[in-house]
Amino acid sequence: MRDHVRAIFEAGVAAADPFEAVTAALRGLSRPTHLIALGKAAPRMAAAVHAQFPGIPSLIVTTDQPVPDLENTQVMIGDHPVPSERSAAAGEAALEWLAAIAREHGPKAHVLALISGGGSALCVAPVAGVTLAQKAAVNASLLGAGLDIVRMNIVRQALSRTKGGGLLRAALPAQMTSLVLSDVVGDDPRAVASGPTAGPISDIAEARQIVRDAGLWADMPVSVQAALSREDRANAMPRAEVRMIGSNALSVRAMSKAVPEARVIDAALEGDVAEAAAQIVTLARLGSGMWLMGGETTVLLRGTGRGGRNQELALRVARALRDLDHPFVFLSGGTDGRDGPTDAAGGIVDNGTWARIGPEAQALLENNDSYAALSRAGDLLQMPATGTNVADLQILWVDAG
Numbered sequence: 001m002r003d004h005v006r007a008i009f010e011a012g013v014a015a016a017d018p019f020e021a022v023t024a025a026l027r028g029l030s031r032p033t034h035l036i037a038l039g040k041a042a043p044r045m046a047a048a049v050h051a052q053f054p055g056i057p058s059l060i061v062t063t064d065q066p067v068p069d070l071e072n073t074q075v076m077i078g079d080h081p082v083p084s085e086r087s088a089a090a091g092e093a094a095l096e097w098l099a100a101i102a103r104e105h106g107p108k109a110h111v112l113a114l115i116s117g118g119g120s121a122l123c124v125a126p127v128a129g130v131t132l133a134q135k136a137a138v139n140a141s142l143l144g145a146g147l148d149i150v151r152m153n154i155v156r157q158a159l160s161r162t163k164g165g166g167l168l169r170a171a172l173p174a175q176m177t178s179l180v181l182s183d184v185v186g187d188d189p190r191a192v193a194s195g196p197t198a199g200p201i202s203d204i205a206e207a208r209q210i211v212r213d214a215g216l217w218a219d220m221p222v223s224v225q226a227a228l229s230r231e232d233r234a235n236a237m238p239r240a241e242v243r244m245i246g247s248n249a250l251s252v253r254a255m256s257k258a259v260p261e262a263r264v265i266d267a268a269l270e271g272d273v274a275e276a277a278a279q280i281v282t283l284a285r286l287g288s289g290m291w292l293m294g295g296e297t298t299v300l301l302r303g304t305g306r307g308g309r310n311q312e313l314a315l316r317v318a319r320a321l322r323d324l325d326h327p328f329v330f331l332s333g334g335t336d337g338r339d340g341p342t343d344a345a346g347g348i349v350d351n352g353t354w355a356r357i358g359p360e361a362q363a364l365l366e367n368n369d370s371y372a373a374l375s376r377a378g379d380l381l382q383m384p385a386t387g388t389n390v391a392d393l394q395i396l397w398v399d400a401g
Contacts, residue, residue: 001329002348005395006381008255008262008292013335015254016390018181021245022048022114025179032056032112032177034101036094036167038123039116039193040080040336041181043067044387046114056112059097061090061123065385078122081341082140088132091125091162098170109174113167117183117336117389119193120153125161127227134221135159145214146272146300149184150201153194158207159227164190164200165237176240182247183335183389185268185295189242199237204228248294248391251335255292255393262290269295269394273309277316280396284321284328288400296391305369308340310392312370314347314379319365322354326400333381336389342371344380346392353377 018041026049035058037046042062049056050070058073067075076094078087101109126135138159142152157164168176176197184191189198208228211217217225248268256264265283269276276297283291297309307315310332317330333339333346347370354361356377364373374380 001327001397001399002350005329005331005397006348008258008395009331009333009393011258012251012255012393013386013388015251016181016246016335016388018044018116018246018388019048021181022179023051025243025245026052029177030110032110033105034058034109034111035114036098036111037061037114038094038119038196039181040118040389041116041387042114045116045179045181046070046073049112049114059094061094061119063118063122065387078124080118080121081143082136083121083124083132085132087122087124091123094123094162094167095125095170098167102171102174105174107173107175111171111174111176113176113178113197115178115189115193115197116181117192117391119196120156120163123162123196125166127159127161129223130159130227131223134224138220138224141216141219142214144301145216146298147210147214148270148298149296150191151210153191154202155207155210156194157200158204159224160194162196163194165195165198167196168198168238168240172238178240178242179245180242181388181390182244183391185248185270185391187244187247187249189244197240198242203232204230205232246388246390251390251393252292252294255395259290262292265291265293269293269297271297273297273299273313273316276313277320280317280330280394281320283396284324284398288326288398290395290397293394294392299368301368303367303369305364305367305372306340306342307368307370308334308342308344308346310334310339310346311342311344311374311380312368314349315365315370315373318349318353319361322351324351326398327351328396328398331381331395332392334392335386337383337386344371344374344382346381347374347379348381349374349377349379353379
């Protein structure tokens with residue numbers, strides 16, 4: 001059961017292959033003059049463009065991972081999920097690179113932007129008055145408060161010169177076309193990597209209210225409070241073409257093709273991992289069957305342990321279903337091969353997982369230490385970085401005989 005479930009997950013990951021997705025999207029596209037690729041999938045996305053347009057001047061901003069040796073290409077490395085000095089250097093480099101294109105070539109330039117998940121932390125440039133350390137602290141607070149990706153991006157955009165269309169503005173008056181590999185539920189291009197070439201999701205007033213509603217306002221640095229208290233400038237976004245070339249929904253569909261008898265849950269799996277685990281448990285108690293789904297949950301941090309949303313979701317399901325009468329397997333994994341600040345993609349659990357962890361299982365869960373717990377059970381979902389990112393995929397299989 002476990003091997004079969006993992007194979008289905010890998011079929012979903014394969015459907016989001018960045019090289020193939022970009023190659024298909026380039027058909028009929030006139031030759032761009034410049035290329036910028038941003039995010040976890042940037043190397044493979046850029047490689048597809050260079051295969052068709054060799055030597056195109058390029059800038060790649062991505063994570064620590066193998067990057068192909070592409071002619072006429074500059075590579076900047078940032079950090080994820082918490083931005084670093086490397087992320088700040090990458091953000092400034094991207095803004096300067098695009099501004100130089102605008103100065104030298106003006107409207108004759110056509111920049112092709114390849115956007116994928118993770119770009120929000122990899123390429124940062126805080127607004128005036130806000131330091132990188134302050135912005136990183138805000139990002140960590142938002143993650144710890146369990147905010148969903150949309151609300152997090154609204155705040156991030158309000159504090160950034162790259163997000164919310166910042167890279168698009170920097171390239172003006174050059175033309176820009178964006179190919180987007182979506183890692184967010186709903187596939188809003190303004191939310192993927194915080195929309196550097198698509199525009200803001202909302203305004204500063206809503207960003208301010210989100211921070212207040214999360215109970216974080218009093219803990220914000222004065223400079224951040226000031227930045228979130230300023231008035232929005234009337235600044236209409238320039239029009240630019242944005243194409244969605246891969247998404248979570250397409251990967252769920254690919255899993256379904258691998259097992260046509262499985263049932264697809266159309267509603268995205270979102271919200272706190274405890275609530276998401278309850279949904280999985282309800283399905284498991286229906287009897288035999290396989291259910292496929294995708295989405296992106298959140299974790300409210302209460303402890304000091306290490307893990308990620310997929311690992312904690314799998315651990316919670318293992319606890320709730322440890323006494324299920326029928327054999328089951330549940331997998332939850334990030335399509336990028338990484339879940340939180342760990343080397344695991346998620347977890348794959350069954351009836352015996354909770355017992356294999358041992359007597360400290362509950363304490364580990366309460367400390368948000370899902371990585372240690374699943375490691376003890378031998379139930380971490382581990383794989384090399386995939387070079388893609390379309391959020392998370394989940395598979396539940398119950399065999400009632």
